[in-house]
Amino acid sequence: xxxxxxxxxxxxxxxxxxxxxxxxxxxxxxxxxxxxxxxxxxxxxxxxxxxxxxxxxxxxxxxxxxxxxxxxxxxxxxxxxxxxxxxxxxxxxxxxxxxxxxxxxxxxxxxxxxxxxxxxxxxxxxxxxxxxxxxxxxxxxxxxxxxxxxxxxxxxxxxxxxxxxxxxxxxxxxxxxxxxxxxxxxxxxxxxxxxxxxxxxxxxxxxxxxxxxxxxxxxxxxxxxxxxxxxxxxxxxxxxxxxxxxxxxxxxxxxxxxxxxxxxxxxxxxxxxxxxxxxxxxxxxxxxxxxxxxxxxxxxxxxxxxxxxxxxxxxxxxxxxxxxxxxxxxxxxxxxxxxxxxxxxxxxxxxxxxxxxxxxxxxxxxxxxxxxxxxxxxxxxxxxxxxxxxxxxxxxxxxxxxxxxxxxxxxxxxxxxxxxxxxxxxxxxxxxxxxxxxxxxxxxxxxxxxxxxxxxxxxxxxxxxxxxxxxxxxxxxxxxxxxxxxxxxxxxxxxxxxxxxxxxx
Amino acid sequence: xxxxxxxxxxxxxxxxxxxxxxxxxxxxxxxxxxxxxxxxxxxxxxxxxxxxxxxxxxxxxxxxxxxxxxxxxxxxxxxxxxxxxxxxxxxxxxxxxxxxxxxxxxxxxxxxxxxxxxxxxxxxxxxxxxxxxxxxxxxxxxxxxxxxxxxxxxxxxxxxxxxxxxxxxxxxxxxxxxxxxxxxxxxxxxxxxxxxxxxxxxxxxxxxxxxxxxxxxxxxxxxxxxxxxxxxxxxxxxxxxxxxxxxxxxxxxxxxxxxxxxxxxxxxxxxxxxxxxxxxxxxxxxxxxxxxxxxxxxxxxxxxxxxxxxxxxxxxxxxxxxxxxxxxxxxxxxxxxxxxxxxxxxxxxxxxxxxxxxxxxxxxxxxxxxxxxxxxxxxxxxxxxxxxxxxxxxxxxxxxxxxxxxxxxxxxxxxxxxxxxxxxxxxxxxxxxxxxxxxxxxxxxxxxxxxxxxxxxxxxxxxxxxxxxxxxxxxxxxxxxxx
Numbered sequence: 001x002x003x004x005x006x007x008x009x010x011x012x013x014x015x016x017x018x019x020x021x022x023x024x025x026x027x028x029x030x031x032x033x034x035x036x037x038x039x040x041x042x043x044x045x046x047x048x049x050x051x052x053x054x055x056x057x058x059x060x061x062x063x064x065x066x067x068x069x070x071x072x073x074x075x076x077x078x079x080x081x082x083x084x085x086x087x088x089x090x091x092x093x094x095x096x097x098x099x100x101x102x103x104x105x106x107x108x109x110x111x112x113x114x115x116x117x118x119x120x121x122x123x124x125x126x127x128x129x130x131x132x133x134x135x136x137x138x139x140x141x142x143x144x145x146x147x148x149x150x151x152x153x154x155x156x157x158x159x160x161x162x163x164x165x166x167x168x169x170x171x172x173x174x175x176x177x178x179x180x181x182x183x184x185x186x187x188x189x190x191x192x193x194x195x196x197x198x199x200x201x202x203x204x205x206x207x208x209x210x211x212x213x214x215x216x217x218x219x220x221x222x223x224x225x226x227x228x229x230x231x232x233x234x235x236x237x238x239x240x241x242x243x244x245x246x247x248x249x250x251x252x253x254x255x256x257x258x259x260x261x262x263x264x265x266x267x268x269x270x271x272x273x274x275x276x277x278x279x280x281x282x283x284x285x286x287x288x289x290x291x292x293x294x295x296x297x298x299x300x301x302x303x304x305x306x307x308x309x310x311x312x313x314x315x316x317x318x319x320x321x322x323x324x325x326x327x328x329x330x331x332x333x334x335x336x337x338x339x340x341x342x343x344x345x346x347x348x349x350x351x352x353x354x355x356x357x358x359x360x361x362x363x364x365x366x367x368x369x370x371x372x373x374x375x376x377x378x379x380x381x382x383x384x385x386x387x388x389x390x391x392x393x394x395x396x397x398x399x400x401x402x403x404x405x406x407x408x409x410x411x412x413x414x415x416x417x418x419x420x421x422x423x424x425x426x427x428x429x430x431x432x433x434x435x436x437x438x439x440x441x442x443x444x445x446x447x448x449x450x451x452x453x454x455x456x457x458x459x460x461x462x463x464x465x466x467x468x469x470x471x472x473x474x475x476x477x478x479x480x481x482x483x484x485x486x487x488x489x490x491x492x493x494x495x496x497x498x499x500x501x502x503x504x505x
Numbered sequence: 506x507x508x509x510x511x512x513x514x515x516x517x518x519x520x521x522x523x524x525x526x527x528x529x530x531x532x533x534x535x536x537x538x539x540x541x542x543x544x545x546x547x548x549x550x551x552x553x554x555x556x557x558x559x560x561x562x563x564x565x566x567x568x569x570x571x572x573x574x575x576x577x578x579x580x581x582x583x584x585x586x587x588x589x590x591x592x593x594x595x596x597x598x599x600x601x602x603x604x605x606x607x608x609x610x611x612x613x614x615x616x617x618x619x620x621x622x623x624x625x626x627x628x629x630x631x632x633x634x635x636x637x638x639x640x641x642x643x644x645x646x647x648x649x650x651x652x653x654x655x656x657x658x659x660x661x662x663x664x665x666x667x668x669x670x671x672x673x674x675x676x677x678x679x680x681x682x683x684x685x686x687x688x689x690x691x692x693x694x695x696x697x698x699x700x701x702x703x704x705x706x707x708x709x710x711x712x713x714x715x716x717x718x719x720x721x722x723x724x725x726x727x728x729x730x731x732x733x734x735x736x737x738x739x740x741x742x743x744x745x746x747x748x749x750x751x752x753x754x755x756x757x758x759x760x761x762x763x764x765x766x767x768x769x770x771x772x773x774x775x776x777x778x779x780x781x782x783x784x785x786x787x788x789x790x791x792x793x794x795x796x797x798x799x800x801x802x803x804x805x806x807x808x809x810x811x812x813x814x815x816x817x818x819x820x821x822x823x824x825x826x827x828x829x830x831x832x833x834x835x836x837x838x839x840x841x842x843x844x845x846x847x848x849x850x851x852x853x854x855x856x857x858x859x860x861x862x863x864x865x866x867x868x869x870x871x872x873x874x875x876x877x878x879x880x881x882x883x884x885x886x887x888x889x890x891x892x893x894x895x896x897x898x899x900x901x902x903x904x905x906x907x908x909x910x911x912x913x914x915x916x917x918x919x920x921x922x923x924x925x926x927x928x929x930x931x932x933x934x935x936x937x938x939x940x941x942x943x944x945x946x947x948x949x950x951x952x953x954x955x956x957x958x959x960x961x962x963x964x965x966x967x968x969x970x971x972x973x974x975x976x977x978x979x980x981x982x983x984x985x986x987x988x
């Protein structure tokens with residue numbers, strides 16, 4: 001019983017209860033929405049309870065679960081979970097975005113709402129599991145499992161090209177993860193364990209093999225992030241996915257990629273990480289600038305937001321591979337920020353799409369006059385996304401740039417301050433496309449007749465967006481508690497590099 | 506050869522099954538009406554009893570009849586798997602045969618005979634017995650493939666299977682002869698000791714091994730010996746296809762594993778390149794050709810070829826001492842995972858299938874997700890298991906299999922294997938897309954047994970994944986030894 005009611009098992013598998021209830025609710029769409037909402041709210045509550053038990057001064061794994069799973073014939077597979085400063089914020093982000101997404105679908109998903117909720121809750125299990133699993137086999141199961149419900153969410157409730165987008169999403173992501181699977185197997189065979197802490201403390205993987213294993217893991221994670229040039233699935237998936245799907249996709253699923261780099265690549269293959277840091281940082285910077293430029297040239301709001309994700313996640317990657325405390329802490333915070341801001345942007349796009357059934361920028365203009373409340377919320381979210389001081393995006397990006405700058409000094413992982421310089425250009429470009437979007441949609445006269453009678457945000461929509469706006473201000477004005485949660489764990493992660501890694505430079 | 510009652514005791518499951526099948530044939534002769542309910546019931550009981558007598562043999566490691574027949578963990582695992590396959594075949598046949606007007610009692614008796622041949626194959630420790638078993642399992646299958654006569658496609662399937670099967674038997678026999686010529690023995694132990702003493706014509710041994718590989722390659726449908734598979738799978742009545750997909754494959758791999766691991770470790774240097782080529786060809790051809798199919802039955806036929814390729818991946822490594830242990834265990838485990846998903850998916854095919862070979866196209870599945878979600882979800886689970894996506898037994902199967910391959914040092918083969926999985930994801934998902942994401946009004950036949958089979962195998966595919974440990978532990982006790 002202790003095992004079943006272990007906090008981390010509860011927070012991961014509680015949505016299963018909702019799934020089981022939903023299985024017995026045939027054709028009761030309204031009720032299934034409530035079941036899903038309540039389930040995800042309780043899950044969020046459990047995650048807060050986990051946070052309450054979390055000791056932020058402890059750098060190690062907390063609330064661990066570690067039982068034998070498959071221990072025959074030379075296998076050493078364990079059912080191991082744990083939470084630490086690297087993952088706690090992402091778990092909270094997931095459980096926080098889940099009820100918000102569900103609430104946002106209240107009116108948008110009319111057909112087969114029960115099935116939608118069912119898949120959504122299954123997806124939540126997979127995502128939380130990814131952030132908590134400490135055994136590579138278990139991690140891979142959660143990782144790969146998230147594909148299945150997301151595939152259905154895009155494929156059944158998506159837009160015109162949904163089937164194409166769903167299959168592309170599935171195959172693209174699977175292509176990366178099967179290479180990771182082989183690398184995981186290699187570790188299991190040659191290091192005798194799949195248990196992450198054991199693998200990290202054991203170390204001793206020869207340099208050239210580290211290099212290949214790093215690349216195999218990176219294949220899975222870089223596609224998920226997505227890093228330039230592996231991003232081409234993202235615009236399709238985002239544009240076709242229903243609003244809640246986009247929110248979760250941008251908010252959480254992409255973070256699984258960056259989290260993967262942080263949790264596995266950095267700690268398992270420190271030498272290869274140091275070796276490849278400039279390469280990864282270069283790709284990250286290209287992504288920042290490329291994403292921003294492509295965003296600017298979009299006609300479809302949702303595509304614009306989708307491409308901006310590539311740019312924002314470039315910042316996260318740059319921070320991670322700065323390999324210093326500022327860079328990594330900024331990256332973790334930026335993961336959360338991106339989840340909040342971009343999640344909110346997708347919600348905002350969804351609001352207007354439900355009213356007008358179009359997302360073309362040219363179709364709008366002057367919306368401020370008819371929907372002032374909507375305009376103000378959009379403005380806040382947009383400013384947060386472009387990194388205005390006082391809002392959350394600024395804190396993350398600024399810390400990352402500081403880290404990248406530090407890494408550019410002698411003895412740093414990148415060895416050149418140009419990375420930071422080019423990334424800073426990305427901040428300016430972000431202002432360009434975000435303000436361009438805002439101006440096109442909200443300012444000027446009303447040009448289209450269809451826009452004249454639009455209703456402003458409803459209470460439900462406000463309930464969806466306001467929690468996000470509160471967080472935008474909270475992180476922007478007082479980020480200290482967030483940094484305090486991750487700091488000890490990041491410091492501990494970096495000791496790996498102080499002993500093995502940075503000696504290379 | 507002294508006759509020994511202990512030998513008979515080891516053979517008991519076989520004796521029961523063959524006697525039972527003969528008795529069923531007699532009943533059918535005297536009472537044609539019995540086919541409707543009595544015969545399927547009796548066949549299931551017969552299989553059940555055989556299974557009960559098989560279980561205690563699991564701990565045995567015993568040879569009988571001067572080492573021609575062996576009862577060990579390996580043979581017991583496969584025999585029990587075949588018994589399970591037989592029971593599932595009965596479950597899916599019952600309503601289908603009535604619906605398609607094929608209700609004849611011989612069906613079940615023939616199936617039991619074929620199973621006894623397959624079980625014999627798993628226990629055969631002498632090349633002559635292997636040949637005997639091959640014929641015993643194949644001849645009833647030829648008849649079963651043509652069971653839907655005068656349906657031309659079924660007749661064609663029977664004839665095609667018969668001709669190519671005879672061809673394969675010829676290869677096998679020629680291979681046996683060459684091995685005998687080289688070593689003077691047909692018993693696997695005899696071959697081993699002859700090789701250890703040194704033989705004059707090692708080339709004959711290699712050629713013989715190659716021809717045996719060819720003959721068995723036909724049975725497991727490895728490329729380039731696969732040409733018959735799509736036509737025969739397509740033309741046979743679907744329960745026969747389901748039975749064949751598991752049974753012939755399990756028996757073929759049983760012989761392949763036992764013969765090569767026990768008798769031919771010395772020639773692995775020469776045989777492995779051939780095996781490697783066959784394996785890669787099977788993986789690529791099976792998966793690439795499956796993409797082009799618009800008929801679900803044919804798609805599953807090609808997918809079955811590709812799964813033979815996956816199991817062959819383990820066989821490639823058979824010469825590696827460190828990995829040999831895993832080769833057997835992972836191949837057996839993979840067969841089990843395949844069996845469940847395969848029978849389940851065939852059951853769903855039968856629910857949709859109509860007379861005269863209609864209702865088999867992808868488009869006939871459109872809208873199944875809306876109309877009959879439980880069935881569509883079950884089918885999705887089978888497709889995911891075939892692809893190797895967690896949390897399904899198929900994922901565990903691939904995971905264990907790839908370890909054997911990596912342990913043997915074949916990193917390139919492992920990469921081809923995962924790429925093949927990726928290709929397979931495309932056509933498996935295509936069916937899911939059609940079921941859930943396209944509109945349509947599929948016609949569904951109400952058949953309790955088909956629904957039950959699909960539901961039970963889907964549930965097992967997911968739940969057994971969580972409990973992979975005891976299953977894999979069981980498979981890994983199935984060691985192959987020289988007696």
